[in-house]
Amino acid sequence: MTASTAEPASKVELPASVGGGGEIPTFDVTLRVRRYNPEVSDESHWDEFKLTMYGTDRVLDALHKVKWELDGSLSFRRSCAHGVCGSDAMRINGRNRLACKTLLKDLDTSKPITVEPIKGLPVEKDLIVDMEPFFQSYREIMPFLVAKGHAPTKERLQSPEDRERFDDTTKCILCAACTSSCPVFWTDGQYFGPAAIVNAHRFIFDSRDDAGDMRLEILNDKEGVWRCRTIFNCSEACPRGIQVTKAISEVKQAVLARQF
Amino acid sequence: MQVHKYDVVIVGAGGAGMRAAIESGQRARTAVLTKLYPTRSHTGAAQGGMCAALANVEEDNWEWHTFDTVKGGDYLVDQDAAEVMAKEAIDAVLDLEKMGLPFNRTPEGRIDQRRFGGHTRDHGKAPVRRACYAADRTGHMILQTLYQNCVKHNVEFYNEYYVLDLLVVEDDAVREDGTPYKQKRVAGVVSYDLASGEIHVFQAKAIVFATGGAGKVFKTTSNAHTLTGDGMGIAFRRGIPLEDMEFFQFHPTGLAGLGILLSEAARGEGAILRNSEGERFMERYAPTIKDLAPRDIVARSMANEVREGRGAGPNKDYVLLDLTHLEPAHIDAKLPDITEFARTYLGVEPYTEPVPVYPTAHYAMGGVPTNIKGEVLQDNDTIIPGLYAAGEVACVSVHGSNRLGTNSLLDINVFGKRSGINAAEYAKTADFVDLPDNPTAETIAMLDVVRSGTGTEKVAAIRSDLQETMDANMQVFRTADSITTALGDIEKLRERYRNISIQDKGKRFNLDLLEAVELGFLLDLAEAMTVAALHRKESRGGHYREDFPDRDDANWMKHTMLYKDPTAETEGIKGIRFGTKPVIFTRYEPMERKY
Numbered sequence: 141m142t143a144s145t146a147e148p149a150s151k152v153e154l155p156a157s158v159g160g161g162g163e164i165p166t167f168d169v170t171l172r173v174r175r176y177n178p179e180v181s182d183e184s185h186w187d188e189f190k191l192t193m194y195g196t197d198r199v200l201d202a203l204h205k206v207k208w209e210l211d212g213s214l215s216f217r218r219s220c221a222h223g224v225c226g227s228d229a230m231r232i233n234g235r236n237r238l239a240c241k242t243l244l245k246d247l248d249t250s251k252p253i254t255v256e257p258i259k260g261l262p263v264e265k266d267l268i269v270d271m272e273p274f275f276q277s278y279r280e281i282m283p284f285l286v287a288k289g290h291a292p293t294k295e296r297l298q299s300p301e302d303r304e305r306f307d308d309t310t311k312c313i314l315c316a317a318c319t320s321s322c323p324v325f326w327t328d329g330q331y332f333g334p335a336a337i338v339n340a341h342r343f344i345f346d347s348r349d350d351a352g353d354m355r356l357e358i359l360n361d362k363e364g365v366w367r368c369r370t371i372f373n374c375s376e377a378c379p380r381g382i383q384v385t386k387a388i389s390e391v392k393q394a395v396l397a398r399q400f
Numbered sequence: 401m402q403v404h405k406y407d408v409v410i411v412g413a414g415g416a417g418m419r420a421a422i423e424s425g426q427r428a429r430t431a432v433l434t435k436l437y438p439t440r441s442h443t444g445a446a447q448g449g450m451c452a453a454l455a456n457v458e459e460d461n462w463e464w465h466t467f468d469t470v471k472g473g474d475y476l477v478d479q480d481a482a483e484v485m486a487k488e489a490i491d492a493v494l495d496l497e498k499m500g501l502p503f504n505r506t507p508e509g510r511i512d513q514r515r516f517g518g519h520t521r522d523h524g525k526a527p528v529r530r531a532c533y534a535a536d537r538t539g540h541m542i543l544q545t546l547y548q549n550c551v552k553h554n555v556e557f558y559n560e561y562y563v564l565d566l567l568v569v570e571d572d573a574v575r576e577d578g579t580p581y582k583q584k585r586v587a588g589v590v591s592y593d594l595a596s597g598e599i600h601v602f603q604a605k606a607i608v609f610a611t612g613g614a615g616k617v618f619k620t621t622s623n624a625h626t627l628t629g630d631g632m633g634i635a636f637r638r639g640i641p642l643e644d645m646e647f648f649q650f651h652p653t654g655l656a657g658l659g660i661l662l663s664e665a666a667r668g669e670g671a672i673l674r675n676s677e678g679e680r681f682m683e684r685y686a687p688t689i690k691d692l693a694p695r696d697i698v699a700r701s702m703a704n705e706v707r708e709g710r711g712a713g714p715n716k717d718y719v720l721l722d723l724t725h726l727e728p729a730h731i732d733a734k735l736p737d738i739t740e741f742a743r744t745y746l747g748v749e750p751y752t753e754p755v756p757v758y759p760t761a762h763y764a765m766g767g768v769p770t771n772i773k774g775e776v777l778q779d780n781d782t783i784i785p786g787l788y789a790a791g792e793v794a795c796v797s798v799h800g801s802n803r804l805g806t807n808s809l810l811d812i813n814v815f816g817k818r819s820g821i822n823a824a825e826y827a828k829t830a831d832f833v834d835l836p837d838n839p840t841a842e843t844i845a846m847l848d849v850v851r852s853g854t855g856t857e858k859v860a861a862i863r864s865d866l867q868e869t870m871d872a873n874m875q876v877f878r879t880a881d882s883i884t885t886a887l888g889d890i891e892k893l894r895e896r897y898r899n900i901s902i903q904d905k906g907k908r909f910n911l912d913l914l915e916a917v918e919l920g921f922l923l924d925l926a927e928a929m930t931v932a933a934l935h936r937k938e939s940r941g942g943h944y945r946e947d948f949p950d951r952d953d954a955n956w957m958k959h960t961m962l963y964k965d966p967t968a969e970t971e972g973i974k975g976i977r978f979g980t981k982p983v984i985f986t987r988y989e990p991m992e993r994k995y
Contacts, residue, residue, distance in 0.1 A: 150672070150680040154712075154720070154754065179906045196657070196745065208860030212903030212912040217440075219624040222660045222741060224540060225440040241744060264595065265909045271437060284552040285500025295497040297509035303502060310502050310534070310541065314439050346502070 165195045169244055170252040171202050173214065176263050184263070187211070188252060193244050199232055199255065200239040203267075216267035223379055226315030230267050231256040236317040236377040258320035260329065274316045277332045281340040281358055286351035302347040309342040309387050311380040318374035318384050330363045334374035334384045337365060341387040344394060353398060360395050368392070401840050402600045406431045407827035409589060409604035410820070411563045411631060414441030415539075415812035416791025417610030418546035418555075420820030424608070425555040427824035431602060432555060433591050435562040435626065435914075438547050442612060442624045443812065446539025447738060448665030449531030450496075450809040451519055452489035456510045457529045462486040464522060465530065469807060470988050472518040472694045473765075473800020474941035474951065476644070476959065479986040481772050481796045485807070485814050492813040493532050501545040503534050504734075514734075515668040518694035518804040524995065527692050531806045536663050536735045542809060558591070561600065562914060563630070565590040565843045566607070568638045568784075569836055584639065584784045587833040590843045594914065597907025599840050605830045606786045606823035609635065609768060609776070610816065613792035616918075617926040618761035618875075619867035622651055622661035626918075631793040633921030635768045636928065640778060641961045643795040643981065644766035645925070646932035647942045649803055650876050652698040654760025656718035658745055662738045662757060664805040667691040669734050671723045673702065674754060675710035681719070686995040693995045696802040696876075696942045699759040703876045706758070713756055720754035759876055765803055765942060766932075767795040769961065769981070774819030780961070780981045786826055786833075788819040797959065801941025850916045855899030859916045862893050862900070866919075866926055874930060879946045883934045887973070890927050897923055927973065932960045934971045935978055953990055957983055 169191055176184035189206045200218055207214045216239070217227040223241040230239055232255055233247060239255070247253055261269040287296070312335060319325050319333035340359055344352040359365045365388055374384035408424045410417050413434035424430040434441070453460040465486035470477045497503060497511060504512040513529040521528040534541040550557070566589055573583035588603040611631025615623025636642050652673070653662040667673070673691055675681045685701040686693035693701075702719050711717050723731060723739070728751045731739055739750045748755050767789070769777040774788040774796075791812040798811055866889075873886035897919065904912035938952035939945050961979040962970070968977035 150683065152674065152678040152722070154674065154676070154678040177906065177908065179908050207912070208858070212859075213906070215904075215909045215911050219436060219440045219626045220442060220445050221625060222445070222745070224445050224537075224737070225436075225442070225624065227436070227440045243744070268909050275437075279551050284548040285498075287498075287500075291498050295494055295503075295511050298505055299509050300505045300507065303505050306502070310544075311537070312544075313444070313540070343500075346500070348500070 166192055167195070167249055168192050169202065169249045171206065172252040172254045173266070174256040175266055177213070177265050195245050197244050198240055199242045199244060199253065200228060202244060203239060203255070215265045224313060226313035229258050229315040229317040229320070231258055236321040238315060238317065238379045241379050258316060260320045260326045261316070271316065273329060274319060274333070274335065277336040278314065278339055281332065281336050281355055282351055283339045283343065285343060285346065285349050287348055288350040296348050298347055305347070306342050306345040308382050309338045311382050312338050312342070313380060315379060317377040317379055321373040321377035323371060323373070324367050324369060328363070328367065331367045332359065332364055334388060337388050337391055338382060338384055341391050344391060352394070356391070356395050356398055359391060365392050365395060402598065403603060404431065404600060405603045405832070407604065408606045408608065408823045409433060409602045410608040410610060411589060412610035412612060412793070413438035413557065414610060414612055414791065415443035415542055415546060415809065416816035416819070417608070418550050419813050419816030420608045420610060420790060420823065421555045422546065422549050422553060423817055423820030424824040425550070425553050427821070428827045430555065430824070431558060433558045433561045433563050433589065433602065435560060435594070435630070437559050438550070438557060439543060441543060442627055444540045444543040445622070445624065445661065446542070446809055447536040447661060447663035448668065449514065449516060449533035449538050449806045450493060450542070450813070451516060451530040451806040452493040452532055452810070453486065453530060454490060454493065454511060454513060454532065456506060457513045459521065460528055460530055462489065464520070464528070465489065467523050467988060468519050469798060469804055470800070471524070471993060472804040473802055474993055475957070475988070475990040476797070476800035476940060476983055478797045478984040479988060480984050481798045483986060484772050485798045485810060488814045489810050492810060492817070496542065496545055496813065499545050499549045501534065501541050503532055514665065515692060516805045517664050517667065517692045517698065519806070520689065524688070527689055531665070531668065533665065535733070536665050536737045539809060560594040561591040562594055563589045563591045563634070564846070564917065566634050566638050567836055567839050569833060581782070583782070584778045585833045586784060586787045587835050588839070590840050592843070592847070594909055597910060599843060601835065601839050603832055603835055605827040605832055606788065608774070608819045608823050609789040609793050610791045611793045613764045614922065614925045615761050617866065617870050617922050617929065619871040620654060620659040620758070621761035622654055622659055623761065628918035629921050629925040630918065631789070632767055633924050636924060636964055639964055640776060640784070641769055641963045641979070642766060642928050643769040643959050643961055644797060644801070644932070645928045645962060646936050646960060647765035647801045648761060648929060649695055649763040649765060649942050650699040650759035651762035652695055652702055652759055653721055653757040655741060655745055656713070656756035656758045659760035660741050660745060661760065661762070662721060662741065662755065663735070664695070666721060666723060666735055666738060669730070670726055671721055673698070674720045674722050675705045676712040676716060677710060681705050681710070689995045694802055694804060697995065699876050700944060702759055718756045718758040721757045722754040723750045724752055724754060763803055763808060764792055765795070765797070765799040765801060767793050770794045770796050772796065772818070773822050774815055775822070786830060788823050790815040790819040801943060846917070847913065850900070850902060850913055851905060853901040855901050857896045857900045859900055859902065859919050862896050863919050863922065866890065866893050866922060870926055874933060877944055877946055878933055880934065883930055887927070887930045887934065887971070890923060890930060894923050928962050928976070931971050931973050931976055932962055936960060957990065959983060
């Protein structure tokens with residue numbers, strides 16, 4: 141393929157810094173992973189792996205390096221590898237994060253990097269937990285649009301302002317990083333948890349929806365929004381930057397405003 | 401072995417599978433089997449939009465959309481299918497809105513629309529605003545909305561059930577002209593429950609394959625780790641042909657070195673591609689619509705800039721996506737996710753610095769052949785009753801040799817819906833096909849071979865070598881030499897694959913085993929893509945042969961059909977039979993493709 145002769149008219153001077161700097165540096169890290177396989181033992185234990193990694197590598201790359209080169213039995217979920225599918229939420233150095241969004245260079249690599257499964261959900265094997273209780277709570281808050289009356293032939297109208305009202309909570313990828321960071325959820329598995337409330341928020345504040353009262357009634361339950369102690373772990377944990385605690389507060393306000 | 405019985409079984413829970421499930425679930429007893437949790441599917445990674453000629457912001461109509469799709473696919477598109485898709489696009493978008501999808505809105509409260517590559521007003525005169533969108537997370541919103549509606553309709557999911565086989569029986573039958581043939585019928589699927597390691601058979605009257613793509617045959621790809629072409633691989637092993645496998649789309653703007661997708665919506669919103677000299681080089685290659693030319697053209701132009709020494713960066717091996725002239729507030733409103741990807745993964749601030757990008761393997765235009773009802777074909781004229789396919793696994797063919805941006809989110813909605821309805825309606829009157837004797841025998845044998853293998857080869861090493869050779873030899877520029885090299889490498893890798901061992905011997909979540917099985921599919925598909933690419937001696941859409949740089953309608957205006965056939969040989973590869981299928985024309989005569 142050759143370009144035709146016309147020279148591009150629109151040309152800009154690029155700064156000298158364009159493209160960043162040369163070779164990607166390498167460094168050594170120790171990965172400390174909590175292992176559990178009930179086919180082998182009822183007890184969990186820690187395994188350490190020493191790895192040489194690149195500056196652009198994420199924790200997920202380190203886990204893959206272990207699985208692909210050192211220990212094929214290491215088990216964890218992952219799919220998209222860039223923070224949109226929500227498969228690989230785990231506890232990294234004591235904080236809930238997505239392994240594919242956590243760059244190794246942003247962690248303190250002078251000490252071992254600890255990786256554990258998220259808390260509050262039953263561990264199945266290594267970093268894999270049973271997500272079913274989490275999705276059960278999600279399903280209970282009616283996570284779908286309920287619009288009464290006849291549907292218009294074209295789209296329902298919604299002003300940009302009304303659309304903006306619930307934008308933040310539409311970003312949720314159901315990774316469970318928030319719910320499994322919540323101390324209330326750890327001690328009381330019945331609590332709906334932040335993610336379910338976030339998804340209720342997404343519909344309660346959608347101008348097209350007519351089932352807000354039903355959701356608020358569900359969340360006014362003793363295991364509902366009032367269990368939240370505004371500890372803010374969930375907001376810190378959210379890999380999508382959703383202001384989870386704020387969303388929960390807005391739901392609380394809505395419950396109070398519509399007292400049954 | 402456990403046996404389940406359903407009217408309809410849907411394999412895969414991305415956009416196509418869940419759109420089918422919403423229809424089928426309300427009409428027939430339906431189960432959805434998925435190797436992931438539904439919300440992990442890669443539909444969620446799609447960004448820019450879904451086109452439909454709503455004409456909400458400027459004049460538009462479905463006929464223009466059909467034309468763009470046909471021209472974008474370099475005239476290899478089946479025009480009846482493109483027409484169906486463009487017409488039904490409008491309802492597909494309105495369906496999603498009614499299901500709750502939070503589209504961006506115009507000041508009047510209507511669904512907003514923006515520009516996208518190859519979508520034009522009046523047959524190529526200028527870019528048109530046709531893509532309906534939700535910021536740069538349209539796929540995420542579609543996936544969430546479809547899952548929400550599956551919850552609403554109590555769709556039954558079997559999560560982390562990996563389908564490994566399609567149960568096909570063959571009956572003697574006679575064609576209208578008197579010639580005998582073997583008619584395929586489907587009885588069910590065999591699946592492997594990842595959590596327990598147990599085998600489950602699902603007997604079904606109708607089966608919908610919606611398993612997605614196969615991008616992991618390449619190293620640099622926007623695809624998820626899980627996109628290993630399982631559905632295409634299973635179908636091919638069971639004697640179902642694969643259509644147009646040589647056509648693979650390389651999305652122009654992957655983050656350099658990583659392949660992570662940066663939506664074409666960036667260029668739709670005004671971003672510009674530049675080379676190391678700061679030139680807007682697309683002016684050379686597509687003077688009318690420039691940066692919004694279709695993806696095959698932009699990807700080749702980028703690769704050509706790099707090849708001719710105008711690449712940026714220390715190794716001059718990428719070009720730059722320049723958003724610096726856009727208002728930060730506009731970027732935040734319309735492109736929040738992709739700009740965050742640039743910050744997170746490359747440490748580049750798109751407000752002030754251009755972003756390093758290079759083409760990334762993105763989408764298989766080919767796949768399991770279907771007609772416009774979603775029915776799978778066993779040859780050019782014969783359907784397999786009860787078997788449907790939709791989405792990237794299928795080839796209907798609305799994308800021809802190059803898919804336009806946004807048309808895959810559209811494809812999954814239009815043909816997912818059609819497949820779901822047709823599968824359920826078929827199941828209402830059809831009987832179950834008896835399961836073959838010992839239906840799990842082949843699956844169990846395959847798993848045992850992998851589990852008990854004692855060889856010295858590692859799955860990850862073979863996969864990595866496969867991806868290296870595909871990137872080096874089967875990317876945007878191809879020649880007989882490069883393709884032959886890839887094919888030779890693949891044959892050696894297949895040898896090595898017979899000598900693998902895995903470390904995890906357990907039953908519970910044995911993902912070591914899973915990756916080994918997936919690699920088997922990747923090798924089969926890489927071989928099919930490569931054989932088809934070697935055979936097609938012309939350049940068309942995503943398939944560019946430097947040794948045959950022109951489109952050759954006289955000899956190659958036809959679909960490729962590859963069949964697994966132990967008695968045949970194609971391009972020196974035993975076991976593959978080559979065939980062709982006519983392209984369907986309705987309105988548009990082939991023209992030279994200029995933008």
